[in-house]
Amino acid sequence: IFEKVPVSMEINGKAYNLSLEPRVTLLDLLREQLNLTGTKKGCDHGQCGACTVHVNGQRINSCLTLAVMQEGKKITTIEGLAIGEQLHPVQEAFIKHDGFQCGYCTPGQIMSAVACLREGHAGSAAEIREFMSGNICRCGAYDNIVDAIMEVKQGGQTV
Numbered sequence: 001i002f003e004k005v006p007v008s009m010e011i012n013g014k015a016y017n018l019s020l021e022p023r024v025t026l027l028d029l030l031r032e033q034l035n036l037t038g039t040k041k042g043c044d045h046g047q048c049g050a051c052t053v054h055v056n057g058q059r060i061n062s063c064l065t066l067a068v069m070q071e072g073k074k075i076t077t078i079e080g081l082a083i084g085e086q087l088h089p090v091q092e093a094f095i096k097h098d099g100f101q102c103g104y105c106t107p108g109q110i111m112s113a114v115a116c117l118r119e120g121h122a123g124s125a126a127e128i129r130e131f132m133s134g135n136i137c138r139c140g141a142y143d144n145i146v147d148a149i150m151e152v153k154q155g156g157q158t159v
């Protein structure tokens with residue numbers, strides 16, 4: 001049994017004041033305590049990207065970071081991308097281009113794709129493949145994922 005630690009953070013625009021065991025990962029906090037199950041657990045050790053979320057705008061593998069390290073940070077998960085009923089442009093593009101099959105990797109792919117675009121790393125298919133290489137898709141939807149990201153880039157939409 002670990003002593004709990006007070007931690008405050010903002011998740012998808014909502015303030016949370018939590019009391020957490022120091023060993024809890026951000027991924028387990030999201031999924032198991034806050035019921036934000038859009039973020040997926042694939043490998044739980046930094047190899048698949050299914051757990052990708054944004055912390056202060058940067059993409060990270062939430063399985064590799066402890067929740068207590070997020071004091072004062074702003075977290076965005078896949079649940080925080082859409083605005084009401086309006087899907088994020090990257091979500092729209094994934095649907096249009098069939099950027100998924102089983103969908104298990106998709107939340108991580110989309111969070112990574114948004115970051116990839118914001119980082120300016122979507123200049124070509126090759127660059128997208130390189131900067132999306134931390135996100136594994138066991139269904140092999142890579143071609144369509146690249147197409148989706150290319151379309152958002154070429155459309156010049158704000159992401």
Ligand code: FES
Nearest residue numbers: 042043044049063
């Ligand atoms: Fe985090 Fe695989 S679950 S990288």
Ligand code: FES
Nearest residue numbers: 101103137138139
């Ligand atoms: Fe199935 Fe990517 S769509 S793992």
